[in-house]
Amino acid sequence: MKRKREMSEDECEPTEREPKPKIIKKKSSKFKQLVMINITMFTFLVIPLLAIIGKIDHKNVLITVDKVFGERCNSDYWKPKNLTLLKSSLDGNLFGQHIAKSVITSALSRRWKSQPDKALVMSFHGWTGSGKNFVAKFIAESLFRRGIKSNHVHIYVSTVHFHDERKVSEYQQNLRDWILGNVTRCSDAIFIFDEVDKMPVRILDALKPFMDHHSIINGIDMSNVLFILLSNTGGREITQKSFEFWQNGRIRNELRYADYERLTLKGAYNEVGGLQKSIIIDKSLIDVYVPFLPLEQKHVRQCVERELISRGYEPDQVGHDFYDQVIGDLVFWPADTQIYSSTGCKRVSQKVDQILYELDL
Numbered sequence: 001m002k003r004k005r006e007m008s009e010d011e012c013e014p015t016e017r018e019p020k021p022k023i024i025k026k027k028s029s030k031f032k033q034l035v036m037i038n039i040t041m042f043t044f045l046v047i048p049l050l051a052i053i054g055k056i057d058h059k060n061v062l063i064t065v066d067k068v069f070g071e072r073c074n075s076d077y078w079k080p081k082n083l084t085l086l087k088s089s090l091d092g093n094l095f096g097q098h099i100a101k102s103v104i105t106s107a108l109s110r111r112w113k114s115q116p117d118k119a120l121v122m123s124f125h126g127w128t129g130s131g132k133n134f135v136a137k138f139i140a141e142s143l144f145r146r147g148i149k150s151n152h153v154h155i156y157v158s159t160v161h162f163h164d165e166r167k168v169s170e171y172q173q174n175l176r177d178w179i180l181g182n183v184t185r186c187s188d189a190i191f192i193f194d195e196v197d198k199m200p201v202r203i204l205d206a207l208k209p210f211m212d213h214h215s216i217i218n219g220i221d222m223s224n225v226l227f228i229l230l231s232n233t234g235g236r237e238i239t240q241k242s243f244e245f246w247q248n249g250r251i252r253n254e255l256r257y258a259d260y261e262r263l264t265l266k267g268a269y270n271e272v273g274g275l276q277k278s279i280i281i282d283k284s285l286i287d288v289y290v291p292f293l294p295l296e297q298k299h300v301r302q303c304v305e306r307e308l309i310s311r312g313y314e315p316d317q318v319g320h321d322f323y324d325q326v327i328g329d330l331v332f333w334p335a336d337t338q339i340y341s342s343t344g345c346k347r348v349s350q351k352v353d354q355i356l357y358e359l360d361l
Contacts, residue, residue: 126292129344
């Protein structure tokens with residue numbers, strides 16, 4: 001009996017020492033503490049942080065990120081498509097070219113506000129110094145923040161990149177590869193071809209597939225690409241036509257695009273150069289032939305004024321004799337009436353610097 005009692009007491013020992021109720025109590029207490037800590041942190045840290053984030057200008061944050069990571073084609077910061085800037089640049093720097101301003105801004109306005117179905121091809125024609133390169137530069141600056149320095153603006157100069165008439169096939173293949181590679185990186189790429197009149201014939205025929213309607217090549221959509229062709233072809237015809245209008249008493253600002261379009265197209269197609277008998281003209285793939293009219297003396301004076309302002313001078317600071325001296329050093333046509341500058345505004349910058357130096361200004 002004694003043994004049984006002892007065993008009974010031994011069996012009861014674990015029950016008397018059972019710690020489970022205390023453990024449950026401790027866990028419950030710790031859980032409550034953890035909940036209170038989380039609530040406190042959420043109240044005093046997370047909620048104020050969310051309020052601050054709600055007030056952040058997310059656009060500025062994205063712009064900052066863009067600046068840090070550099071130029072990206074799909075960034076509104078790096079690719080603003082700024083028509084206001086384009087119009088301002090043309091108004092302040094392009095003189096005597098009301099037709100070019102109207103045609104170019106209307107074409108780009110439509111394009112940048114809707115989804116086009118083909119690449120935009122613009123062909124600029126006119127005498128040297130009339131503003132063709134200026135306009136190409138302004139278009140690049142309006143589309144891409146870095147302008148012509150953008151990784152997505154590609155400039156080809158005929159006398160540099162396509163100088164050997166024996167390598168036409170090689171140049172055509174190079175063009176295809178360059179265009180496909182660059183459009184793969186940016187669908188809004190700009191391709192500028194300068195001195196097209198000095199380019200061997202048939203090279204630009206390689207561009208036909210990229211300029212066509214609904215063109216998708218190797219899975220790459222070409223519809224957002226911009227091609228700009230710069231040429232002196234048609235310049236003689238444009239100048240002669242302008243002179244005839246002047247003789248007939250027509251006011252320059254009343255001249256219209258329709259007065260020059262067919263004339264410019266005909267000159268481009270027939271004159272020796274990169275567009276002569278070109279398939280891209282035959283297939284009507286050039287969207288606009290932009291005539292750049294010859295500049296009169298009053299337009300050259302505006303160029304002189306612009307150059308002076310860019311050097312920090314007030315327009316009337318140098319006197320009227322300064323303007324006369326610059327213009328007197330330039331050649332005008334025809335010889336008897338001296339209406340149009342033979343070199344436009346191309347030599348104005350150099351002449352301004354020269355005369356400022358001579359006058360010690």
